[in-house]
Amino acid sequence: MRVRADRSVCIGSGLCVLRLPEMFDQSDDDGIVLVLRSNPDPDQEEAVLTAIAACPSGALRVDR
Ligand code: SF4
Numbered sequence: 001m002r003v004r005a006d007r008s009v010c011i012g013s014g015l016c017v018l019r020l021p022e023m024f025d026q027s028d029d030d031g032i033v034l035v036l037r038s039n040p041d042p043d044q045e046e047a048v049l050t051a052i053a054a055c056p057s058g059a060l061r062v063d064r
Pocket of ligand 1: 009010011012013014015032033054055056057058059060
């Protein structure tokens with residue numbers, strides 16, 4: 001699993017950071033998502049998919 005973020009689509013809601021702060025952060029400059037870790041551990045994959053589904057802008061996606 002590889003997590004990607006389209007920073008041109010992100011609206012900076014911060015939901016992904018609240019759910020998985022070890023994987024996501026927001027830029028200090030504009031609040032837009034930063035992917036800290038694009039390859040989650042296997043035991044994190046379900047939580048990652050839940051966070052992606054909860055993203056209000058559709059900025060996050062996963063490649064397998
Ligand atoms: S949940 Fe989606 S819109 Fe909100 S900060 Fe994360 S990527 Fe951006």
